[in-house]
Amino acid sequence: MSPLMVIQALVRSLSRIYSNMRLHMRLRLWVGLALAYVLFMGFIQLFHVPLRSNALHSHYDLSAEGVFAKHHAVVKKEAEKYAKAALKDSTGLETAQQISLLTETFKKADSNTDGFLEMSELSVWITAKIKEHLTMALKENFFMFTAIDQDPRNGVVSWNEFQQYFLKQHGYDDKYIEEHKKNHKGMPRELKETIMRDKAMWSEAARDNPDQLTIDEFLAFRHPESSHATILSIVEETISRLDIDGDNKLSEDEFSDPDMNEVPDDLTVEQYRNDRQREFKIADEDNSGKLDRRELLRYIDPRNIHHAEKEAVNLFSAADANQDGVLTLVEVLAERELFMRSKMVDAAKSFHDEF
Secondary structure, eight states, X not given: OOHHHHHHHHHHHHHHHHHHOOOOHHHHHHHHHHHHHHHHHHHXXXXXXXXXXXXXXXXXOOSHHHHHXXXXXXXXXXXXXHHHHHTTSTTHHHHHHHHHHHHHHHHHHXXXXXXXXXXXXXXXXXXXXXXXXXXXXXXXXXXXXHXXXXXXXXXXXXXXXXXXXXXXXXXXXXXXXXXXXXXXXXXXXXXXXXXXXXXXXXXXXXXXXXXXXXXXXXHHHHOGGXXXXXXXXXXXXXXXXXXXXXXXXXXXXXXXXXXGSOOXXXXXXXXXXXXXXXXXXXXXXXXXXXXXXXXXXXXXXTTSHHHHHHHHHHHHHHHOXXXXXXXXXXXXXXXXXXXXXXXXXXXXXXXXXXX
C-alpha cells in the first residue's frame, strides 16, 4: 500500500470518528488538531518538502562550531582590511610582510586553535622561542668562530680577523680590506656606527687580551644573553651595586630600592618598588628573605620561565583592548610594532636590544 493510500485511509477514519462523536467541544478541538497534523505530515512526506532552510539554519547557528567559524570569518575579514589599508601607504610592503608574519606566528602560538591567544599560550610560546634562540646562538657561535679563526688558526679570534670577516660579509673585496684605513674613510655612516658598537662590545667581552677573544668570550661578544660568563658578570655587578650591608646577599629592601636602581620613565617610584618586590619574591627560591649569587644567577638567566611570563603580561597589558583576558589576531595586529620587537616574534633582536 502506498503512503498516499495510507494517508487517505487515516483521514477517512478520523473523519467518521469526528462526525459521530458527541463529545465536549474541547475534545473535538484536539481531534481536529490531530487531523490537521496528520494531513500536514502526509503532505510533507508525499512531496518531500524540507522542514527548514539550510541557509537560514547556518545563519543562526549558535553551536560552538558555528560561533568559532563566524569569529574566524570576522577576524580574517578585519585582517585583510588592515593589510589592504597598509598597502596604500609608502611602507605598505613592509607592513604587509609584518602582518603576514604576525598572522602566522599567532596561529602557531594558538595551541588549541580556538582563534584566541591566552596568557598561558603566549608564555609557553615565548619560552620556546627563547630556548630556540639560545640553542641556535651556541651553534652559530661555534661555526662563526671557526670560520673567522683562519690566519692563523690558533683558537682565538683577533679584532683584525673579525674586521676582515665583517667587511667581506658586507661586500668589500680583498683589495679594499687590505688597503682600507682604520677610520673607514668613505664607508657609509651606518656601517661605521656598527663597527664602533662592535668595538665597544668587544672590549667588554675581552677578559684577558683586549685584541683577541676565546670562543667563550666570542659568545659573550656576539650573544651576551647566551653567555654564562656574561650572566655571572651581571650577578657580580648587581651585588656590588646593591649590597649596602656588605653581606654578599641582597635583602628585599636592597633589591627594591629605587634610589639604587634606574626607574623606567613609564613607572612611578612606588610602582617600581612594588614591581621589584614582586620580582624579589620570585627570585627568593628558599624564602630566606635574602638573594644569594645562585638565586640571582637563576633569576637573571634568560631560560628562567619568569622572563617569558613577564613579557606575556606586558604584551597583554598593551594589546588586550577589551580586557577580556585573551588576544585576538586583530588586537595583535593593532599593536604590530610592539609585537614585532617582542620575543614572541624575534627573540634574537629583543635580546640584543636588552644587552
